[in-house]
Structure formats: structure tokens, C-alpha cells
Amino acid sequence: MIAPRTFPGITFIREKLAASLALRWAIVVMLVAAVGLAMMVYAVGLTLRAKIAAEARRLTEIAEQKVSDRLETEAKLADHRLRGLVLRNEAALQDIAMQPGLLRLLRQRDERRIAERLQGDLPRLGYTGALLLDQNLVPVGFDQANLSLAQAERAVNALDFREALQNLLVAHHRRTPMRYRALGPMGMGMEHLFRVPIQDEYGLISAITVYDEFGDPAGLMLAYRVFQTSEPTLTDFAETTRSGLVLARGETVITRAGDVPATFVPPADGTMRYTEGRIFRCVPSLPQTRLCLLRNESEVAEFRNELQVMSNSETSRMQTRLALFASALAILIGGLILFLTRRLTGPLTDIAGEVSLVAEGEWTRAVRHAERADEVGRIARAIEAMQIALIERDRMRQEMVRIDAINQRRLAMGEAIGRFETGIGDVMAKMGEAAEALGRASMAIGTAARSAERQADRIQQTTLATAQEATIVTGATLQLTRGLAEIETRLRSTRAAVESGEETTRAAGHDVLDLSRLAGEAEQALGHIQSLVADLAQGALSVSLDTAAQAGTGGFRGAAVALSRFTGETAAAAERLGAAVARVAAVAEMQARRIGDLGEHFERASRDTAEIAVVMAEQDAARRSISEGLASASSAMSGLTEAVEELRASLQGAEGATAEVLRAARTMIADAQAIDSGLRSFVREVAA
Structure with a gap:
């Protein structure tokens, strides 16, 4: 059978009409409006023709x-x-x-x-x-x-x-x-x-x-x-x-x-x-x-023709106005239809696109025009309800798949648990053997530990002596801090006296401010020394404990090195403190010489400066006391080093027992690795 011939333009039009309900609606409305306008124009034309005929008779009567x-x-x-x-x-x-x-x-x-x-x-x-x-x-x-x-x-x-x-x-x-x-x-x-x-x-x-x-x-x-x-x-x-x-x-x-x-x-x-x-x-x-x-009689016809010409011209103007009115009305109706079609097809097109996206699987896409109260809004809200239903259906399907997967994993997990229990039994047997070896090694380590305990008592006594020396240093440091505070007070009173002078007084005030700054720096240095001394006591204790711990594995050489390094740091800190105090004393002496040159007008400042010099001398004595205390702490640390050497000698006897313990530990590590591999295999099976 021969298929009927179709033209591409007709096919395109059919596809467009079939794809859009709004387009079909708009075309039907426009056709109805066009037919209505045509009927109106035809009716008006008939009325005009009847009016013209009646007017012709009337014109004849008028002419007559x-x-x-x-x-x-x-x-x-x-x-x-x-x-x-x-x-x-x-x-x-x-x-x-x-x-x-x-x-x-x-x-x-x-x-x-x-x-x-x-x-x-x-x-x-x-x-x-x-x-x-x-x-x-x-x-x-x-x-x-x-x-x-x-x-x-x-x-x-x-x-x-x-x-x-x-x-x-x-x-x-x-x-x-x-x-x-x-x-x-x-x-x-x-x-x-x-x-x-x-x-x-x-x-x-x-x-x-x-x-x-x-x-x-x-x-x-x-x-x-x-x-x-x-x-x-x-x-x-x-x-x-x-x-x-x-x-x-x-x-x-x-x-x-x-x-x-x-x-x-x-x-x-x-x-x-x-x-x-x-x-x-x-x-x-x-x-x-x-x-x-x-x-x-022709005069009647001539007069009637004149009137007819006037009537025809008026009728022509009326027809022109009617045509213009019909055209304007058609344009208005067309524009109104296009506007209404746009208002209708726009939301419908949006909703159709969103329905297509929902059909493709985008169930969480937001649907527009849901806030409208008309039919378009009801359609949009229905689509939102459908989205919720589809999301719930997908969730239930995923839940069913998950439950099925859980059941499958439970079955595989039962088999893996059986295999894991068998492997754990083997590992526990091996760990029992390793525990017996560890028991034997622990007896030897206990003997060495008791010897180390005695050496630790000696180290503790030495540490306490060092702590006492550090306490003395701390007291001297506090005395130095109070002296510096007194110096700052005296400097403030001196600055108040100097501020009442002229240009020389301003220069002296600037020098006093520099002296105050240096005093503050000295105070900060003393604070640093105080914290260093506090850390010294804590460090001594921690060093003694670390030394005891290191003696069990690597000997006492590392502990001795740590103690020596700590002693060196302490001596360096003492030297820095002495340098700072010396610098403060030098600056104070220089300021005393400069203030002494101010004359009788600054006698009060001179007295304060002299008192500051006395205080600085006291601070120098305190610094020497701190240096002596640190020297005694260094000698105590030397004794501590000797005690650590003795402790290392006593622990060498336990080295053999420690080696045996290490062998047992290696065995336990291997067993732990086997357990770890078994656990990893079990976890992989559970995850699968």
C-alpha cells in the first residue's frame, strides 16, 4: 500500500500542535475570535448595505x-x-x-x-x-x-x-x-x-x-x-x-x-x-x-446623485472607521490572547519541564508556581505530592535492598566468625607459650629492679639537695626582684622631681625613663631566671625519673649526658643573669653620674640615685649568692652522675634477662600480627 504523501511544513505544524496544548488552545481561541470578528464585520456590512438601500430610498424622497x-x-x-x-x-x-x-x-x-x-x-x-x-x-x-x-x-x-x-x-x-x-x-x-x-x-x-x-x-x-x-x-x-x-x-x-x-x-x-x-x-x-x-424629472435624479455621492463618501468613511476599529479590536484581542496564552503556557511549560525532570529521576527538584491559588498552583502542588510519594517509594526500595544486603552479610558473617574462632584458638595457644617465657624473664627483671631501686633512692636524695639549692636561688631571685621594684619606685620619684626642671631636667627625665626600661628588662630577666630555677627543680626530678627509665634499656650514658646538658644550661642562665645585673648596675652608675651633674636643684634625685646604687650593690651580692648556689647545684649534679653510673653497672646484669624478654615479646608481636591479620580478614569479610 502506498503511503500518502506528506509535506515537511505540514508535518512540522502537526508536531508543534501535538506537542503543545496551550498552542492549540491559543489557535482555537484566535480562530474563534477571527470568526467572531468576521461575522461582526459581515453583519455590520449587511446592516450598512441595508442602510444604504434604505438611504437610497430616503435620498430619493429627500431629493423629491x-x-x-x-x-x-x-x-x-x-x-x-x-x-x-x-x-x-x-x-x-x-x-x-x-x-x-x-x-x-x-x-x-x-x-x-x-x-x-x-x-x-x-x-x-x-x-x-x-x-x-x-x-x-x-x-x-x-x-x-x-x-x-x-x-x-x-x-x-x-x-x-x-x-x-x-x-x-x-x-x-x-x-x-x-x-x-x-x-x-x-x-x-x-x-x-x-x-x-x-x-x-x-x-x-x-x-x-x-x-x-x-x-x-x-x-x-x-x-x-x-x-x-x-x-x-x-x-x-x-x-x-x-x-x-x-x-x-x-x-x-x-x-x-x-x-x-x-x-x-x-x-x-x-x-x-x-x-x-x-x-x-x-x-x-x-x-x-x-x-x-x-x-x-432628471433634476430629481441629479439631486439624488449628489446626495448619493455624499452618502457614499460618508459610508466609505464609516467603513474605513469600521475597518480600523475591527483591526484595532483584532490586534487588541490578539495581544490579549497572546498575553493570556503566555500567562498560561509559561507556567504549564515550566511544570511540564519539571515533570520531565521528575520522570528522569530528579525527585528533589523544586516545583515552581506552587504558591498560586488557581489550577496551575493545584497542578504544581500535586506534582510536589507526587515527588514526596516517589521519594518515599525510593526510600522504601532502598530500605528493602539494604535489609536484603544485611541478611546476606549476616550469612557471610556467620561463616567468617567460625573461621575467626578457629584462628583465635591457634593464637591463644601460642600466646600461652609466650606467657610462660615472660614469667621466667620477669623473675630476672625483678632482681635487677630491686637493685635499681636502691640506686634511685640515692638519686632522689641528690635531687632533694639540688632542689634545696634551687630554693635558695629562688629566694635570692625574689630578693633581687624586690630590689628592682624598689629601684623602679625610686626612679619614679626621681622622674617626678626632674619633670619640674627645664631642658636639662627633660634630658634627665629621658635618662630616667631609659633606666626604668632597663630595670623592667632586668625584672623580666629575673622572672626568666625564677622560672628557670623552678624548671630546674622540676627538671631534676624528671631527669632522675627519666634516668631510671633509660637505665633499664639503654644504660646510664644518656642520663648522664642529659644531666650534664641541664647543668650547662643552668650555668649559662646564671651567667646571663649576672650579665643582665651587671648591665643594670652599669646603667645605674652612669645615670647616677649624670644626675649628680644636675646641681643643687636635683639633690633629691641625687639621694635617690645613691640609694639606688646601694640597692644595686645589694642586688650584686644577691647575684653572687645565686652563682654560688648554682655552683653547689652543679657539684650535686656531678654526684648524681656518679650514682647513675653505679645504677648502670647494676643493670647490666639484667641485660640477659631483658634479651629473653625481648625474644618473648617478638613472639607475642608475631602472634599479635597474626591476630591483626585475622581481624583484618574478618573485618573485610564483614564489610563485604
Whole structure:
């Protein structure tokens, strides 16, 4: 079977994942976090797309509303211009009525001239027709000369607004002239009055008072204006705004301006509608009319596109911010996961390494993180408990091995004890024979020992005499020490007297200090002599005992040599003592000569120095006494040497017995060596 092909990178990744639980945990957490972020971004994207779609619809509504507001504003502006047209027409009619020429024509009642005058002014005024009435509302003249005034009078009487005209004449005031205005469809009375088919035509009826020289009403000028199909004012406005205008009364179109479809009919309400690729809005205008303004529908799309661009840019910025937020959140989550993974994998890695070391046999290794209170701490404490259990198990195993080894050694020891007992029996037999030989030798040694005892008594007596001499020397030494102490006391008093002097006194003080130092050295020398004398007595005793001991083996020659050396050391010490005392005496004499030169001012010091000289003389006598005592001790030592020689002669007789004892001792040494070898063999067997 062919094994599946694996790539090194995949194998490495698998090994890493299999070797680390924390790595797998971290990867799973990061994948979950990444999926969560992706789902969040996807959900936010869906929300944004839904918001964009809703925003698109909303933008369409906003664009329509904005265009509608613009259309309404422009329609109101067009209505304002239309109303301004009416006001301008009335103002022009007012100007004509105020002219004196018209008043003369009114008084003259010249119908032809009135017609000519009105025909000349009407095109400029913008009115369709006009009639001049007197103060009794009797027609005086038309803009057309062929009309009958009698019929016109009957028509005026039949007008429905005749009463309004009469009120206008009554409520007159030249400074604030009154006028009559009527906007709406023309009635039958106007058609009969002007003899033109204008019934139901929408137009303007204006009546202006004509005043005489005194400001009294002389008549009225009545004019009407029918709105044209294409009003110049609305046409100019439509061309300026590049729109279409329709002035309608109900569903009847009064006037059109600009690009307006021929089939366009205004709706009953004024809401914004669409028709044939155009959008329109109607607003109330002149009485009983509505003014509709039409625009191309593309303006809504253009405005919506502008808003869409703004919305798209805002959406793009929002998406960018969302991406940045998602990236920052991903980085934060990744960092947090890495931190938590580090905090988790670090202790786990340490614990895993310590478990590996414990598995390798290092049971006493300290486990870290045992002080923590979480799961890691519990794992570490469990490992410590396992270490204790393993250590106890190893100790018990070693104890079992040791017990088994002890049992094995006990078995071998029993066999070795048997062999040792056999060897000891042989050795004891040989030692019995050696003991008999030693008994015989001891009898001969006893005889020699008694002779040596007698010689030792003599040596002891000599030693006691030497000790007495040493005691005398010690007394002299103590007397010398007291003399030196007295010398030191005198020197101190002398130094106190000398310190009160001048330069010579300071020099004498220095000399006294030197003398005190020399006295101290003499005291130390005397102390050394005293200890030497004490050691002399002890040494004499020890020499006598050593001599007796050495006499039994090597004769008395060594003892004599030791005594001679001791005597020489004693004499040398006495000579050193004499030299020290002589040096002290010499220094004292020199100081006495120097102090004597100080004069009468140092008499007390001179007396002390003389006393010191006397004391030093006494010390010299004591030194001579010590020398004599040491000489007598030397003669006693000579007698001791003679006694030792006699003791050596008496011990020569015991030399043969000693040789026999030595042979027996050699035999015992050989037996002891055999015992020692047997013991060593036994010990080695026991150790094995």
C-alpha cells in the first residue's frame, strides 16, 4: 500500500500542535475570535448595505422633497410676479386716470376722442378693454367708437358689482385713492358691456376713480384684462428658470409658459406629481387659480446623485472607521490572547519541564508556581505530592535492598566468625607459650629492679639537695626582684622631681625613663631566671625519673649526658643573669653620674640615685649568692652522675634477662600480627 504523501511544513505544524496544548488552545481561541470578528464585520456590512438601500430610498424622497420645495419656491416667485403684473397694470391705469386730459375728455363727453385716447393707452397698460363712466355711472366712452352708449348704460346697470362701483365713488379720498379689483372669470354682464365673447374667460377687472381739480370724484375708469394663453411675464420667468408654468382654474388651463406638455392637466390637489418625464408642483395663485411649475424629472435624479455621492463618501468613511476599529479590536484581542496564552503556557511549560525532570529521576527538584491559588498552583502542588510519594517509594526500595544486603552479610558473617574462632584458638595457644617465657624473664627483671631501686633512692636524695639549692636561688631571685621594684619606685620619684626642671631636667627625665626600661628588662630577666630555677627543680626530678627509665634499656650514658646538658644550661642562665645585673648596675652608675651633674636643684634625685646604687650593690651580692648556689647545684649534679653510673653497672646484669624478654615479646608481636591479620580478614569479610 502506498503511503500518502506528506509535506515537511505540514508535518512540522502537526508536531508543534501535538506537542503543545496551550498552542492549540491559543489557535482555537484566535480562530474563534477571527470568526467572531468576521461575522461582526459581515453583519455590520449587511446592516450598512441595508442602510444604504434604505438611504437610497430616503435620498430619493429627500431629493423629491428638495425639488418640490424648489418648485414651490419658484412657483411662489412666479405667483409673486403675476400679482406684481396685476399691481403694475392697476398703477398704470391709476396714472392715466390722474391725467388732466382724461378729465377734460370726460367733461366734454367726446366719444371719438375718448376712444382714440383709450386705444392709444391700452396696449401700454396691458388691458384688453376700457370704459369711461361719469360720477353717475353713465358710460361716456369706450376704447371702441362703434359701441352704443345706451346699450352700455343698460349693461352697467345690470352689472353685479355696480354697487361696489357706487361705494367707490362715495368713499373717495384723493391722497389715498380707492380702487376696485376683481379677479376671476368674466361674467355675462361684461360680455354685454363690451360686446366681446369673454364670458367665463379668466381676467382682471379694475375700476379707478377720476378726480376733478378739487379732488372730488368726476367719474370712473373701468378696464378689464383677459389673461392670454402665453402671458409674457410667465414666459419670461419660464425661460429664466428653464421650467414650465401653467396657470389653471380647476382643470382649465388659463395660460402656459415654457416647456409644458400639450396634454398636461393640473390635478385636483396640489401635491407633487410626475407626468411625461416631468415633475410638477402646484400652488394657489390668483383667486380661483393654481399656478403649476414643471421641471424635468432628471433634476430629481441629479439631486439624488449628489446626495448619493455624499452618502457614499460618508459610508466609505464609516467603513474605513469600521475597518480600523475591527483591526484595532483584532490586534487588541490578539495581544490579549497572546498575553493570556503566555500567562498560561509559561507556567504549564515550566511544570511540564519539571515533570520531565521528575520522570528522569530528579525527585528533589523544586516545583515552581506552587504558591498560586488557581489550577496551575493545584497542578504544581500535586506534582510536589507526587515527588514526596516517589521519594518515599525510593526510600522504601532502598530500605528493602539494604535489609536484603544485611541478611546476606549476616550469612557471610556467620561463616567468617567460625573461621575467626578457629584462628583465635591457634593464637591463644601460642600466646600461652609466650606467657610462660615472660614469667621466667620477669623473675630476672625483678632482681635487677630491686637493685635499681636502691640506686634511685640515692638519686632522689641528690635531687632533694639540688632542689634545696634551687630554693635558695629562688629566694635570692625574689630578693633581687624586690630590689628592682624598689629601684623602679625610686626612679619614679626621681622622674617626678626632674619633670619640674627645664631642658636639662627633660634630658634627665629621658635618662630616667631609659633606666626604668632597663630595670623592667632586668625584672623580666629575673622572672626568666625564677622560672628557670623552678624548671630546674622540676627538671631534676624528671631527669632522675627519666634516668631510671633509660637505665633499664639503654644504660646510664644518656642520663648522664642529659644531666650534664641541664647543668650547662643552668650555668649559662646564671651567667646571663649576672650579665643582665651587671648591665643594670652599669646603667645605674652612669645615670647616677649624670644626675649628680644636675646641681643643687636635683639633690633629691641625687639621694635617690645613691640609694639606688646601694640597692644595686645589694642586688650584686644577691647575684653572687645565686652563682654560688648554682655552683653547689652543679657539684650535686656531678654526684648524681656518679650514682647513675653505679645504677648502670647494676643493670647490666639484667641485660640477659631483658634479651629473653625481648625474644618473648617478638613472639607475642608475631602472634599479635597474626591476630591483626585475622581481624583484618574478618573485618573485610564483614564489610563485604
